[in-house]
Amino acid sequence: MSAININYPAGGRSDNEIFISNVKTLREGVLVGTARLPFASTEKPVVIYGQTLASGDIEYRTVSAQCPHQGADISRDELNDDGNVYCSLHRRPICIYSEYNQAYLTEKRGDGYVIVKS
Numbered sequence: 635m636s637a638i639n640i641n642y643p644a645g646g647r648s649d650n651e652i653f654i655s656n657v658k659t660l661r662e663g664v665l666v667g668t669a670r671l672p673f674a675s676t677e678k679p680v681v682i683y684g685q686t687l688a689s690g691d692i693e694y695r696t697v698s699a700q701c702p703h704q705g706a707d708i709s710r711d712e713l714n715d716d717g718n719v720y721c722s723l724h725r726r727p728i729c730i731y732s733e734y735n736q737a738y739l740t741e742k743r744g745d746g747y748v749i750v751k752s
């Protein structure tokens with residue numbers, strides 16, 4: 635599980651719960667799947683990051699697997715201690731747990747994962 639030094643509330647907002655399909659573990663604390671994120675017209679690859687909180691609970695956050703700059707796949711890039719993933723193509727940060735993150739709070743329900751209404 636990722637251990638980072640900062641943690642701001644999830645900044646992404648969703649009017650509905652969104653089920654994430656085809657979820658599989660990529661590496662410890664990082665899962666991939668597909669979902670139709672808010673403002674998207676189709677289902678696309680997403681990355682789910684898990685972080686162990688001080689309480690021992692695991693908090694999951696989901697972002698698009700496609701970099702907002704030019705669409706590179708960020709799923710193999712590491713989550714850094716500053717709460718960002720730096721896209722391997724042009725090194726732009728994608729916020730997951732940092733101040734301006736647009737990650738969606740996600741819950742594990744049974745064997746599935748759901749972006750929660752927020």
Ligand code: FES
Binds near residue numbers: 724
């Ligand atoms: S495609 Fe990710 S930084 Fe350019």
